[in-house]
Amino acid sequence: MLTDSHCHLDRLDLSKSNQSLMTAIEQAEARDVSRFLCVCISEENRKAVLDIAAQRDNIFASVGIHPCDVSEKVLPQSVLTEWSADSKVVALGETGLDYFHSQDFIAQQKESFVNHLQVGKQEALPVIVHTRNAKQDTLDLIKNDACREASGVLHCFTEDWDMAKQAMDMNFCISISGIVTFKNAESLRDVVRKMPLEYLLVETDSPYLAPIPYRGKPNMPAYVREVAEYVADLKGLSYEELANVTTQNFLRLFNRAA
Numbered sequence: 008m009l010t011d012s013h014c015h016l017d018r019l020d021l022s023k024s025n026q027s028l029m030t031a032i033e034q035a036e037a038r039d040v041s042r043f044l045c046v047c048i049s050e051e052n053r054k055a056v057l058d059i060a061a062q063r064d065n066i067f068a069s070v071g072i073h074p075c076d077v078s079e080k081v082l083p084q085s086v087l088t089e090w091s092a093d094s095k096v097v098a099l100g101e102t103g104l105d106y107f108h109s110q111d112f113i114a115q116q117k118e119s120f121v122n123h124l125q126v127g128k129q130e131a132l133p134v135i136v137h138t139r140n141a142k143q144d145t146l147d148l149i150k151n152d153a154c155r156e157a158s159g160v161l162h163c164f165t166e167d168w169d170m171a172k173q174a175m176d177m178n179f180c181i182s183i184s185g186i187v188t189f190k191n192a193e194s195l196r197d198v199v200r201k202m203p204l205e206y207l208l209v210e211t212d213s214p215y216l217a218p219i220p221y222r223g224k225p226n227m228p229a230y231v232r233e234v235a236e237y238v239a240d241l242k243g244l245s246y247e248e249l250a251n252v253t254t255q256n257f258l259r260l261f262n263r264a265a
C-alpha cells in the first residue's frame with residue numbers, strides 16, 4: 008500500500024474531468040494509494056484542508072504557512088499550537104524558505120520557519136519543509152539550538168546530495184516528487200540512488216509537477232504510483248517493496264497518522 012505524503016487536495020483541477028474530489032481519491036485508492044497527507048499553505052485554505060481530511064479516515068492534514076504566503080505579519084507560535092490540536096493534524100507546514108519565488112519578506116520567512124520548527128519541537132509534530140534557493144539558511148535554521156530535535160521532511164526535494172545528507176543527519180526525511188522522472192533530473196536521480204531507504208518518502212505535490220507521462224497536465228494523487236514505480240526502479244526494488252518501505256517511513260515520521 009502506497010502513501011502520497013504531500014498533496015494539495017483542495018486545489019486539484021477537477022473541472023476538465025468533471026470529477027468530484029472523492030472520485031479522484033477513489034481512483035488513487037484503486038491504484039493502491041491508501042493514505043494522503045493534504046497540506047495547508049495559508050490561513051485562508053486551512054479550513055478547506057481540515058474539511059477534506061474530516062471526510063475520510065485515510066486523509067490527514069497539516070497546518071501552517073507556506074513561505075510564499077508569508078508577509079509583513081508573521082503568525083505567532085500560539086496560533087500554530089492552537090491549530091495543531093485538531094485530531095486530523097499530523098504535521099506542521101508547509102513552511103520553509105523560498106528565495107526563488109519570493110524575496111520581499113526574507114526576514115519574515117525565517118521567523119515563520121523558526122516558529123514552525125519550535126512548535127514542532129514542543130508539540131512533537133514533524134515539520135514539512137519547502138526549500139528553494141535557500142540551502143544554507145534552511146539547514147542553519149534546522150540546526151539552530153532552539154529548533155534542534157524538531158523532525159520533519161524536505162518535501163519535493165530538488166537539491167544536491169550534500170543537502171540531503173546534512174538533512175538526514177538531523178533525522179529529516181527526503182520526499183521525492185514526479186520531478187525525478189523528468190529528463191533533466193539526473194542529479195536528483197543520483198541523490199535517490201545514494202540515499203538510505205529509511206529516510207525516503209514519495210509524494211505528488213498535486214496539482215503541481217505531474218510525473219511523466221502526465222508532465223504538463225494537472226497532477227492527481229493517483230500519479231504517486233508513477234513516482235513510486237520510477238523510484239523503485241532506481242533503488243532496484245519491486246514496486247511493492249518501495250510502497251511498503253515508504254509507507255512505514257511515513258507512519259514513523261507522521262506518527263499521529265499511525
Ligand SMILES: [Zn+2]
Nearest residue numbers: 101137162163
Ligand atoms: Zn512546497
Ligand SMILES: [Zn+2]
Nearest residue numbers: 013046101212
Ligand atoms: Zn506543496
